Amino acid sequence: MATKDRLSGNEAVAFALKQINPDVFPAFPITPSTEIPQNFATYVSNGEVDTEFITVESEHSSMSAAIAASAAGARALTATSSCGLAYMFEPLYIASSDRLPLLLAVVNRALTGPININCDHSDSMGVRESGWIQLYAENNQEAYDNLVQAYRISENPAVRLPIMVCQDGFITSHAVQNIELLEDEAVKNFVGEYEPEHYLLNRDEVMAIGSYGVSDYYMEAKRAQAEAMLNVPSVVLEVGKDFEAISGRSYGFFEEYKMEDADRAVVVIGSAAGTGKDAVDMLRESGEKVGLIKVRMYRPFPAEALAGALKGVKAVAVLDRAESYTNCGGPLGADVMAALFRARSQALAVNYIYGLGGRDITVKDFAKVYEDLAEVVRNDSAGDTYRYLGVRE
Amino acid sequence: MDYNFKETMNKPERLAPGHRMCAGCGGTIAVRNVLRGLHEGDKAVIGNATSCLEVSTLMYPYSAWEDSYVHTAFANAGASMAGVEGAYKALKKRGKIDDTYKFITFGGDGGTYDIGLQSLSGAMERNHDMVYVCYDNGAYMNTGIQRSSATPMYADTTTTPAGTVGHGKEQNRKDLAAIIAAHNIPYVAQTTFVQNFKDLHIKAEKAIYTPGAAFLNVMAPCPRGWRYNTPDIMEICKLAVDTCYWPLFEVIDGEWVLNYEPKKKLPIEDFLRPQGRFKHLFEPGNEELVARIQEETDRRWEALKARCK
Numbered sequence: 001m002a003t004k005d006r007l008s009g010n011e012a013v014a015f016a017l018k019q020i021n022p023d024v025f026p027a028f029p030i031t032p033s034t035e036i037p038q039n040f041a042t043y044v045s046n047g048e049v050d051t052e053f054i055t056v057e058s059e060h061s062s063m064s065a066a067i068a069a070s071a072a073g074a075r076a077l078t079a080t081s082s083c084g085l086a087y088m089f090e091p092l093y094i095a096s097s098d099r100l101p102l103l104l105a106v107v108n109r110a111l112t113g114p115i116n117i118n119c120d121h122s123d124s125m126g127v128r129e130s131g132w133i134q135l136y137a138e139n140n141q142e143a144y145d146n147l148v149q150a151y152r153i154s155e156n157p158a159v160r161l162p163i164m165v166c167q168d169g170f171i172t173s174h175a176v177q178n179i180e181l182l183e184d185e186a187v188k189n190f191v192g193e194y195e196p197e198h199y200l201l202n203r204d205e206v207m208a209i210g211s212y213g214v215s216d217y218y219m220e221a222k223r224a225q226a227e228a229m230l231n232v233p234s235v236v237l238e239v240g241k242d243f244e245a246i247s248g249r250s251y252g253f254f255e256e257y258k259m260e261d262a263d264r265a266v267v268v269i270g271s272a273a274g275t276g277k278d279a280v281d282m283l284r285e286s287g288e289k290v291g292l293i294k295v296r297m298y299r300p301f302p303a304e305a306l307a308g309a310l311k312g313v314k315a316v317a318v319l320d321r322a323e324s325y326t327n328c329g330g331p332l333g334a335d336v337m338a339a340l341f342r343a344r345s346q347a348l349a350v351n352y353i354y355g356l357g358g359r360d361i362t363v364k365d366f367a368k369v370y371e372d373l374a375e376v377v378r379n380d381s382a383g384d385t386y387r388y389l390g391v392r393e
Numbered sequence: 394m395d396y397n398f399k400e401t402m403n404k405p406e407r408l409a410p411g412h413r414m415c416a417g418c419g420g421t422i423a424v425r426n427v428l429r430g431l432h433e434g435d436k437a438v439i440g441n442a443t444s445c446l447e448v449s450t451l452m453y454p455y456s457a458w459e460d461s462y463v464h465t466a467f468a469n470a471g472a473s474m475a476g477v478e479g480a481y482k483a484l485k486k487r488g489k490i491d492d493t494y495k496f497i498t499f500g501g502d503g504g505t506y507d508i509g510l511q512s513l514s515g516a517m518e519r520n521h522d523m524v525y526v527c528y529d530n531g532a533y534m535n536t537g538i539q540r541s542s543a544t545p546m547y548a549d550t551t552t553t554p555a556g557t558v559g560h561g562k563e564q565n566r567k568d569l570a571a572i573i574a575a576h577n578i579p580y581v582a583q584t585t586f587v588q589n590f591k592d593l594h595i596k597a598e599k600a601i602y603t604p605g606a607a608f609l610n611v612m613a614p615c616p617r618g619w620r621y622n623t624p625d626i627m628e629i630c631k632l633a634v635d636t637c638y639w640p641l642f643e644v645i646d647g648e649w650v651l652n653y654e655p656k657k658k659l660p661i662e663d664f665l666r667p668q669g670r671f672k673h674l675f676e677p678g679n680e681e682l683v684a685r686i687q688e689e690t691d692r693r694w695e696a697l698k699a700r701c702k
Contacts (some may be wrong), residue, residue, distance in 0.1 A: 023483035057515030064469035065476030072480035210464030211453035
């Protein structure tokens with residue numbers, strides 16, 4: 001029997017980790033993810049888990065220790081935010097190229113410049129090409145559910161890639177919401193035992209990891225990594241289906257909200273989707289055919305499926321909570337537009353940058369976006385495709 | 394402690410021949426002799442910071458390592474081995490493994506004194522049951538002989554070239570063994586290739602079998618960077634010790650022990666002269682520079698002796 005509770009996103013993730021009881025958790029605090037290791041430390045101290053909790057001296061070291069622990073045969077993880085994730089930039093690539101199952105609980109926060117502790121996606125967007133799987137959550141329930149599913153995806157023999165489970169800093173990580181928690185046994189059985197095939201501490205064979213790959217081999221290694229990423233979507237769907245069987249909650253690449261007959265749509269990641277859905281409900285009441293797509297799996301990017309979901313739409317607004325300084329929009333915008341182009345979509349697409357450094361996005365802001373899209377449709381022209389939302393110009 | 398040279402040298406090699414390190418490299422001599430400190434039958438996981446040693450011993454698809462081996466990056470050898478040791482404790486606790494493993498990680502002075510110092514300091518402070526071995530050749534040799542904080546004063550390197558105005562590296566070398574000793578870990582030692590490797594062997598064995606964190610600083614000459622006649626490596630090491638440039642000592646649970654005091658302390662010139670990196674010091678008018686090195690060597694030697702009393 002599932003239990004109902006009220007938890008913040010951080011508490012939900014820490015609780016899921018308690019239920020999983022992983023082998024090794026190297027940790028370094030950074031706002032707003034600090035509560036995850038902090039709550040977990042209490043579980044360790046009270047004997048509720050027997051994880052090796054290693055309080056390292058930096059995020060470069062937390063990721064490095066997690067990588068090496070995974071190579072040694074352990075189920076490992078760490079958690080971070082913002083500059084901590086940026087500090088891990090180097091080892092992130094090592095984790096994925098070593099094909100190590102590994103979990104990183106990311107609590108999204110703006111990158112410094114100016115220093116800011118609030119939510120945007122510049123941290124995880126900055127490492128979107130590091131070879132990690134990325135799942136994003138709208139709320140605490142999804143953060144919990146994604147975390148329970150993460151190891152099953154990451155450890156799948158066809159995948160063996162590290163996975164980031166992201167939630168929005170403060171908005172999700174600190175706000176307390178209702179949540180449905182699975183029974184400990186149900187989580188334990190769902191996640192299962194980790195049985196690595198090759199590992200450093202295997203008594204039957206020695207293993208060397210971290211080779212120097214010269215030009216004769218480097219490209220094949222990267223190609224093999226890309227092949228593993230190609231295997232991810234089917235595994236994500238399979239794990240999502242199994243998860244639905246124990247929880248009643250279904251998960252795929254993205255969530256379609258009132259998209260059946262929509263002629264205008266917003267594509268967004270994270271907590272802002274909840275606000276967007278409110279705007280959709282409001283506009284639907286006055287007969288407007290609007291819908292929303294919330295991307296859950298951003299890496300690998302479900303380009304074909306997403307273009308399919310946007311098939312009947314006349315105009316799309318892609319909302320990015322990160323700049324990419326291409327002078328034409330954000331990362332999600334670039335990916336969605338490329339997907340539409342590949343699918344020879346006739347939809348007109350615009351890209352908005354919103355919510356940087358924790359700037360609020362309101363139902364009114366979303367209503368404005370749908371209004372802008374109506375104008376795009378009327379004019380049969382996207383106009384300026386690179387726009388800002390909620391900024392003082 | 395008993396030491397049988399022949400017996401020790403005849404132990405099975407744990408770093409196989411066929412790797413791509415230079416002929417006469419001090420790094421591999423350090424590694425092979427540290428690993429001789431492992432008792433037969435005991436398993437080990439060897440770690441490595443990015444270095445000459447790493448790129449030359451683990452070039453895909455080959456490995457020169459007889460034990461399990463892990464390399465992740467340049468700056469994190471301490472943290473990486475901490476992760477392996479954490480995994481060992483976790484898997485042992487959960488009954489998934491029952492063998493005895495030892496954890497030994499190697500870094501050059503660039504990876505240890507400089508870019509990896511934070512990670513090393515963290516691993517030492519947390520007192521993981523591991524040995525960190527610095528093979529100190531006094532410069533970034535892998536990238537082509539750039540100065541490090543281990544480079545001795547006035548050495549000619551590619552980023553501190555001796556020129557018409559510059560005399561080589563202007564600063565003193567960092568005293569890393571003392572810095573690690575200040576972490577109050579169970580065992581710290583400094584050694585090099587002398588006395589038929591007796592000093593190194595004994596210290597390696599102690600470091601490996603002392604529970605908790607241990608650190609070995611091994612002077613490992615680099616014939617390319619130091620520019621001495623390659624076969625003279627043992628003579629160079631002896632001169633380093635007899636001039637008191639590289640003293641042999643241990644810090645056991647905070648107690649400083651001097652392991653060797655030369656009967657006749659040789660002038661520093663004897664250590665500097667055979668090395669091309671100090672050649673400019675012996676040009677007329679540079680006598681003052683040699684005198685300064687002598688002064689600094691003496692000052693450090695006296696300070697060490699005072700600590701060891």
